[in-house]
Amino acid sequence: MRWSAVGAGGHVARRTSAWWERLVAAREGRAPQPLVHAVLEVEVAGVVRSVDMGPTWGRTRGTRRVVLTGPVGARWLGRCPLFRYEVRVVDGSGRLPGVLAVSDDVALPGDVLDLLADVPAYTWGRDEAGAGEMWTSDSVVAWLLERSGVSSVEPPPGSRAPGWAAGARVARR
Template identity: 45%
Template structure:
């Protein structure tokens, strides 16, 4: 059996100095007060799939500020409210980028979690990326979690036979949206 690897990277939200680091810190502070707990570090999940001599970068990011270069965009969706999605500022893109990069890997606090899978399993996971549920980024799901980039990754893992419910971000951190992707996959 030919083998491939699925690598799960946990990246600190806002790594690289993005604006989201400030908004996410305020959001986490507000959530921690509401939930009567201490604030925890927030993480964004991204995947790399290595098979047949190629590596694919899989993640969900904002559409704005990306330029026009090839980045493997296979799906897009609205941010905040579906109606706002008509404006590029309120759109996200889902990438499955052969030979692509995940820009903030240098900020990962630890090496990726590695899952050895069959080449056909890796191909099936990549084929599912464009089929991600058409959800609004930030929309509250029935279980109270929100849909976001972590939801894409947990949805892909769970629907590929990897128990995403058993995976957790490092350092006691949180990955908002993780549960939403698992629930959507079930």
């Protein structure tokens, strides 16, 4: 399990996420916190596979396996590839820039990747599940961990992973 700073690989995501967090923090009456992104890494037969969620556009098939796609922002927008996300499994590790923390003590069952077929395809950025916060890539990882029986993982202290609690709540239903 790895935590990376949101937008570590690009300027646009880092800046827009920082502004968004400032607005949310002001609305909630708290100080802004650094945002983090969860990536689940699973070793299977000596190969590290990373579970991640991101935009469908601008990627080549390569060594990734797409297991789910869903809409971004609004369900009707998902008809356009620019407003779709994919949940993917990528072979190999070390692809994620800006790693902040690693939780090596997480013991996952070997079949955790089999659970990917059951991940809900909610609209990214919306709370369609009524879980109290929007669905994000962090929701997917939290959902997988919770369904695997691992509920002890939390974002690094002093940071926030939007959607983390939503994934855990949906998985417990």
